[in-house]
Amino acid sequence: MSAVVALVTGGSGSGKSAWAEGLSCTLCPGPKRYLATMRPFGEEAQRRIARHRAMRAHKGFDTLECPDGLGGLPISPSDTVLLEDLSNLVANRLFSPQCPEHCGDVLWSELSALADRCTHLVVVSNEITSDGIEYDPSTQAFLALLGELDRKLARRADLVVEVVCGLPLVLKGEIPCSTPS
């Protein structure tokens, strides 16, 4: 299968993680890289991480923790990579004391470099901008940056899917054969 860059988005609890894992397994039935972005702070984060680990068990994912960015990761050109998720990565970077001045540009260059250097890249994002709430400026900046990266990645991606109730709504491209729907 030729190289695929895919963006999988959806609301909270939409089933996007499981669907993105299924897509990754279709793209590469063998060993895969799982890039985990959640900081393991607090009981809720621990529970979510444990739940996601259990879902990934036996699916061939080798987990790399990368809550602070995508630079310097041991990714080889033959790798299939599942990055979960973009909103955590953006929040971790934007709200870190070491946030670079052009945080969005840095994140985009890391993300596009990752897409360049692996075979298949599946990125999970989050649809969180439809609640009509006027957040404080730092949260607004986070939502704007996430939206910007979503749009850039969607432009570059071969496949963009919004997952609703575990079912794929295809916004761009075609789902490769034998992905569970």
Place this chain on the structure above:
Amino acid sequence: MKLYVGGAHQGKAAYVKEQTGLSPRLCTPEEALSAPAVDQFHRICRTLLEREEDLGQYVDRLLAENPDAVILCDEIGLGVVPLDPFERRWREETGRALCRLAASAERVERVVCGLGWRLK
């Protein structure tokens, strides 16, 4: 009438520019009655409700006076229903206004991550 909806920061204005060649702009409720492409219609709804005007009547006027308008609006009704009565009413009435506009529109698209999904 063409209607483009979607969450905040999803690239609606850029998508509309690409599709129609028009540059959507922020309008007062009065300006929107003659503007070719109206950005952030949800803000117009909010202004009208703040002025205690009737949003339903305004939508009738908009459809009558500017039938070829391109309207862009954020989806604002997918979060928890707010406790504040005005915030609640804003979401509800904006949603209803969009239903009315969509019913009359020749084209309705939802924009996610800069990509359009045609609903009508």
